[in-house]
Structures are given as C-alpha cells and as structure tokens.
Amino acid sequence: MGQSADRDAKWTSAWYGNKRWVYALLPLEGLFRVVAYLRRAFIVLWRQVNVGVPVIVVGNISVGGTGKTPLIIALVNRLQARGLKVGVISRGYGSAAPQYPYVVSESSSAREAGDEPLSIWRATGCAVCIDADRVAAARILKSAGCDVLLSDDGLQHYRLGRTLEIAVIDAERGFGNGHCLPVGPLREPRARLLSVDFVVVNQTSLEGDTTFPRHYYNMRLEPKHWFRVKDLSRLPLEHLSQGSHVHAVAGIGNPDRFFATLSKLGLVSECHIYRDHHTFTRDNFQFRQSLPVVMTSKDAVKCQSFAEPEWLALEVDAVLEKRFWPKFEHELDTLFPYE
Structure with missing residues (x-):
C-alpha cells in the first residue's frame, strides 16, 4: 500500500472506526x-x-x-x-x-x-x-x-x-x-x-x-462476467473455479466490497489496495507469487496498455x-x- 493510500486509510479508519482524536x-x-x-x-x-x-x-x-x-x-x-x-x-x-x-x-x-x-x-x-x-x-x-x-x-x-x-x-x-x-x-x-x-x-x-x-x-451490485483486461473479451464467471487463489487489485473508494464479492464467487484473494483513482503502472504488479490477477472494470481501463493476456476484470450490474x-x-x- 502506497503512502497516499496509507493516509486515506488513516482518515477512513478514524471516520468509520470512531477514533477519538478526530474530535479535536x-x-x-x-x-x-x-x-x-x-x-x-x-x-x-x-x-x-x-x-x-x-x-x-x-x-x-x-x-x-x-x-x-x-x-x-x-x-x-x-x-x-x-x-x-x-x-x-x-x-x-x-x-x-x-x-x-x-x-x-x-x-x-x-x-x-x-x-x-x-x-x-x-x-x-x-x-x-x-x-x-x-x-x-x-x-x-x-x-x-x-x-x-x-x-x-x-x-x-x-x-x-x-x-x-x-x-x-x-x-x-x-x-x-x-x-x-x-x-x-x-x-x-x-x-x-x-x-x-x-x-x-x-x-x-x-x-x-x-x-x-x-x-x-x-x-445490489451483482457480478455479471469477467473480461480480459488486454482485449476486453468476455469470459463467464465460471472461468475461475471456486477455490482459486488470485491477486486482487483495487484502486477504488471501497475496496472491501470488491474483495467480499470475490469471496462470494469462491475465490481466495491476496488483496492489494491502492487509493481511489490510483494511476497504475506495470511496477504495481510485480508480485512474488505467480497467481491470476483480477481487478474492477474501473481499474482495468488504466491497465489495458500493459496488461498481461491472463489478467481479468469483473463486470458488475446494478440491480x-x-x-x-x-x-x-x-x-x-x-x-x-x-x-
């Protein structure tokens, strides 16, 4: 997690965790x-x-x-x-x-x-x-x-x-x-x-x-399908089987909701959190463990130019x-x- 994400997390923790120091x-x-x-x-x-x-x-x-x-x-x-x-x-x-x-x-x-x-x-x-x-x-x-x-x-x-x-x-x-x-x-x-x-x-x-x-x-935000970040081709939700381990990358306002959705799909996520609207680079994806990479559709538009063919984004519908x-x-x- 970067320094800006750390700062955001500090304030979020204070606001939603009822930390007393903010009352000053x-x-x-x-x-x-x-x-x-x-x-x-x-x-x-x-x-x-x-x-x-x-x-x-x-x-x-x-x-x-x-x-x-x-x-x-x-x-x-x-x-x-x-x-x-x-x-x-x-x-x-x-x-x-x-x-x-x-x-x-x-x-x-x-x-x-x-x-x-x-x-x-x-x-x-x-x-x-x-x-x-x-x-x-x-x-x-x-x-x-x-x-x-x-x-x-x-x-x-x-x-x-x-x-x-x-x-x-x-x-x-x-x-x-x-x-x-x-x-x-x-x-x-x-x-x-x-x-x-x-x-x-x-x-x-x-x-x-x-x-x-x-x-x-x-x-409710309902998972619709996966798509490849590189070429936007669609894949069914079953493309990743239940129990699959993934790198879950999120640069959105409430990443926990995305991670919870992945859990409901049966995926086991190693979570990587960045601040909302983070500008991703290829260096953000240098992970030690080789696992499939998944992200939100909002983050995918910023990663298409350097995405690997197997990187996936989750499309959701507002129901x-x-x-x-x-x-x-x-x-x-x-x-x-x-x-």
Whole structure:
C-alpha cells in the first residue's frame, strides 16, 4: 500500500472506526458546515444555471466510493431504452485531457479521460464530457443533441441546475461517525438527504428495510462476467473455479466490497489496495507469487496498455429493487411523455 493510500486509510479508519482524536477538529467542522451552507445558498439563489435540458444528478454526501458508476450505467441503459440520447457529465478526477471540456471517444486513454468516464463510455456508448466546470460540459452535450444529462458525482456542484437528484449510500459504511469534514466523512449533513428525489442504498440484499423513508431504494451490485483486461473479451464467471487463489487489485473508494464479492464467487484473494483513482503502472504488479490477477472494470481501463493476456476484470450490474423503476419511469413520464 502506497503512502497516499496509507493516509486515506488513516482518515477512513478514524471516520468509520470512531477514533477519538478526530474530535479535536470539531471547531473546523463547525466552520465547514457554515461555509458549505452559505456557499449552497448563494449559488442556488444567484449563480445556478439551467442549461435547457433535464439534468439528473447522481452523487453522495460522503467521501469515498458508494457504487455510483454502476448505477449511472443502469440509468443510462434505461434512458436509452426509451429512445433518448443521453449525455454524462463528469469532473474527470485524475484526468489529463489535452483541453477541457473534453469529449470521450474511441481514441481516449484512461490518462486523458479518467477511469470512471472511460468506464461509463465503454459500457454504454453514450456521450461523455469531462470538465470541472459541469455547466460547460453540459452545454457541450446539449449542443451535441443530448435529450437528457446525467451528472456523475455532482450533488454539491450547485451551479449546475438539476431536475432530479439521486444520492447513493454505501450501506456497509453508512455515515461513519455522522460528522462532516474533517471530523467525519460527510460532505453535507445527513439532513441533505431529505431534499433529494431518490436515495439508493448499495447493500448486499434487496430486501426492503422498514426503517427507511419511502424515497430510499435498495441496490445490489451483482457480478455479471469477467473480461480480459488486454482485449476486453468476455469470459463467464465460471472461468475461475471456486477455490482459486488470485491477486486482487483495487484502486477504488471501497475496496472491501470488491474483495467480499470475490469471496462470494469462491475465490481466495491476496488483496492489494491502492487509493481511489490510483494511476497504475506495470511496477504495481510485480508480485512474488505467480497467481491470476483480477481487478474492477474501473481499474482495468488504466491497465489495458500493459496488461498481461491472463489478467481479468469483473463486470458488475446494478440491480435495484422492483419498486425503484416504476417511480423513476413516472418521473421520466413527466419530462418525456410518450407520444
């Protein structure tokens, strides 16, 4: 584990392990809350921009991965099934594009586009535009003829006006100690969830929880198939037999969820953890023991150029509880009524 991953792990352990030393930062949390509130109020009242097409924001209120990318892919597929031209807006964390806004294309590399935007483009074929200024990206996609836009991780980017808001929660991690930064992992207080249209809870079961409000919906990430990192060719889940020992590499927000999925597939993993959006090199794969290498599809886009033929990535589907889609379709009907 690298130094940056060690730092991330220290803070994560404090926030989710209820370490007492973080409470010395309570005055800073108070300042953070005040600044966040004033910033939101000012932008919404005076700076928010309506780009002229429906915008669906998919984000979270906590630091770290919650499963947004598979959900965005599922939403894009649903919208495309209605015959809509969909565009996805991304900040492109870690990208180094030649210019911004940057539209992802077949020639884009993970270095130029970033891991999540490239993963979304490969999975859906929809238009994906990257810019820290999400309004600029939205305008590019609108000019390209998109009927509806999805904003990846844009819940706190209030300058971009939005039609619907979807917040994603990792049920395993929850809200940690419940505090905002820097004392806890929250970007905004939990009360923010009262104002969004949908709250999607990423967990292992689709069983309803009666303690959840009505606008909470369960989601499960279900293994779909393997694919070779080198050439993207698909392989069935049975390609690796139960009991196989593997090197499991993860540079995502919650690597433990990936490792748990591998365990459910019957694999025995030697786990290698890197910080979210880590830029992989061939040196990261110099392992002492010769075992199959597996990773997430998000990490695979950064390793394709130097991958060995036997390296595999796991593709997952976001499976939502049945009552989510009728509600989502109802919202779409108000935006795009069928002829």
